[in-house]
Amino acid sequence: MNVLKVSKTTIALFVLPCLLLYICLVFVPIVVSAYSGLLDWNGIGESTFIGLENFKTLFFNDSVFWPSVRRTLLFAVFSMAEIPIALFVAILLNRFVKRPNFLVSSYFLPVILSVVIVGQLWKTIYNPASMGGMLNGLLIAVGLPEWTRSWLTDPSIAMYSLYFVALWQYLGYHTLIQFTGIQAIPADLYEAARIDGAEGLKADWHITFPMNIPIFKISIVLAFIGSLQAFDMVMVMTAGGPAHATDVISTHMYNMSFLSMKYGYGSAIAIFLVCICLIATVIINFIFNRLDRKYT
């Protein structure tokens, strides 16, 4: 029970500056968005109220929208598929490496770099060999010249090139999270397991895995919400091109609002994105609450 009894003025003094700033800059814009999502408006001139017309166009008449949703979800799937790999690496690090901190820190290094740096770096790596691109150069050097591609301008492959960069950047983050999670599991459990005859990877399957479920939740929320919001990486590397082949929900929104000047329509997409994020968070929490109950 909190003990500090204070006057209303004191409470206001502590809470209001921050709360007001926060509400004005986060919630008010969302409300404005929700309203302008119902308008036909180019952002400058007159606006007309058209009800749910924007959403109708979005769901039924927009050839870019559903593919962009599919790519966003695929992004989330790939990011989550990375988590078991990260767990495996974390187990190896914990089990077999004497001083794992150096390795963990090196894996983590890409995480702290700006998306602009990472995006431009990989753009350079993906360049054609004639422009000094590393990947194509490497393929030619190992005798696979037929595998060389224009990784970011070939519509059938550009999106996968982007997924790969994101996976590359965040592998270290997930590894670090799982690694820290494993270190927090009490040693007694492993001692008891050894007496019961479970050692090595078997102990990992029966102890590390279930004990790390709350940590999975952290990783999954991070991967899922992060992918839904995937934006700057795509903007920096392809801006949705070639011919919308790498558009995700948020870049579609950005292009509609800022390039096509359809503010109302862009706001409708923004609101769709907010809803998806909220729903995803609720679903993930629900699933993990059930898992928690099952295992504890």
Added chain:
Amino acid sequence: MSRIAYERAVKRQIIYRGKRLSGIGKALVYALLSILVVTQLYPLLWLLLYSLKTNEEILSGSFFSLPASPQWNNFTDAIQSGSYLKYLSNSVFVTTITMLSVLLLASLVSFAISRFRWRYGQAVMLVFLIGLMIPLQATLLPLMLIFKNMGILNTHLSIILPYIAFQMPISVFILSSFMKSIPHEIEESAIMDGASALGIFSNITIPVSLPPMMTVCILTFISIWNEYILAATFISSQGLKTLPFGVYTFVSQFNVNYGAIGAYLVLGALPVIMIYFLLADKITKGMVAGAVKG
């Protein structure tokens, strides 16, 4: 780490590890872990080599070769024609102001949520928690309109304000959960001595809360220092750009001088990498704490 904690960690490690690996298994594990080091770090090393090459060396396409003689003029070109120092100082300014404001505002609110006896503490907390799920991109457009009407578009204020707001949820979350764990006896005796709420806040709570404040600093630093989209949308004057935006501008303008582009990317990455070398342990801990927000 205290001695006892250290010994406990070592004992834990010994118990966890169990049997040692046989030769082949060991080789496999080390091979895998080393491959990962290469994939995670080689691109960065490659970039460094790239930045020291001449255009001819880059275009000749031998991806692992060393530069014949390091082209330091790539760096001088980049610094001079890319107004690197200007962008750098803008980034330092914006990040510092954001960090200080986040620390001040978030600790005030967290103190109120975790220590005051009042009815709406949990409600305020909930408001901040909902914010964790709201994507920043969804507010870009309305914020731009609002800032335009306020006449602050294309000033540092127009990016600092949303930066503060979007760092708030995670900071309040981290600080308030720490402050909840501070024992009440301390402030009870302080109340006996006649201390005010503000006095307790600044003389007791803040000094004890330095570790989570460090975490908040790190999280704010990493995300604000690297932020690109908001800066690119709200800022248009050359002289106001932050480093990531500056890097982007430079790279898209000088698209034939490969070496200088490489040099600029290296320069762009340099500050954060240097800080990482100094504070790797604190940064990784902070980032784990930051991930727990879900």
